[in-house]
Amino acid sequence: MTLQQLAYLVAVAECGSITDAAERLFISQPSLSAAIHNLEKEMGVTAFVRSNKGVAVTREGEELLSFARMLLEQADIMQEHFGAGRRRDPRFCVSCQHYSFAVNAFVDVVQQYDADRYSFILRETQTGEIIDDVSSGRSELGLLYLCESNESVLSKLLRKNELVFEELFTAEPHVFISRDHPLAARARITLDELRPYPYLVFEQGERNSFYFSEELLSMLDMPKTIQVRDRATLFSLVIGLNGFTVSSGIIDQKLNSPSIIARPLDMDGSMRIGLIRKKNVVLSRYAVSYVAALKKHLSID
The missing domain is CATH 3.40.190.10 (Periplasmic binding protein-like II)
Incomplete structure (x- = not known):
């Protein structure tokens, strides 16, 4: 086993293809395949399942990859400390x-x-x-x-x-609302008070059930809901529509609009x-x- 073989292993896993990894590493595909095969044989594992669509990492391959990354990291640290070689x-x-x-x-x-x-x-x-x-x-x-x-x-x-x-x-449940929201002066906000306003939630694609919801409330709990894909859009709607969303209550004014505030939500x-x-x-x-x-x-x- 060599550090080069471990680096090859990680590259193949990241690329998902022997061909693409060989191009990244500037070596021939047969040479890369042979190096991976020899490493698998030495370790007694099958790291990848090959198909015409590329390669998929096996469960024992994931374990091997974790050790490979660890060893490569340690080699980087040693090279950095002694000033020898090129860091990844x-x-x-x-x-x-x-x-x-x-x-x-x-x-x-x-x-x-x-x-x-x-x-x-x-x-x-x-x-x-x-x-x-x-x-x-x-x-x-x-x-x-x-x-x-x-x-x-x-x-x-x-x-x-x-x-x-x-x-x-x-985290206890909080709502994010605009500083100009009609409920902004309240110390705590109830669900009944929020019902007239749009509830903003992150869309979850094909798995759009409340089990995968990013918000503590199910979408069925409120009469008005709007689904979005990104944080900037959500906060724009919080400001523009007097909407709200439910989250941890931790907000960073530098990363988010200073017009957004958090208030505790009165719920279990x-x-x-x-x-x-x-x-x-x-x-x-x-x-x-x-x-x-x-x-x-x-x-x-």
């Missing part, structure tokens, strides 16, 4: 629901590992895609919430995909916001730094 470009991907603190933490990681070249990805996306991204290895970490109404379904789905949920904090329930990752996978230093940055912005020891 930093790579990190996280998929999350639409939380401003997730963006703040991502900014911290990019600044911490600033370099001439890097490839960082932040995906604010649908709940189902977050689970798919982490399960498939496209993202190293995911960020979402569990609550009493969705926990049984999502926890089962996480176990099925060999993912684990690690809680960061528990709570949101257990946390990270999901592959079971028994060693996190990269970028993922470790991201977790630390999240805890900093959430003031978690």
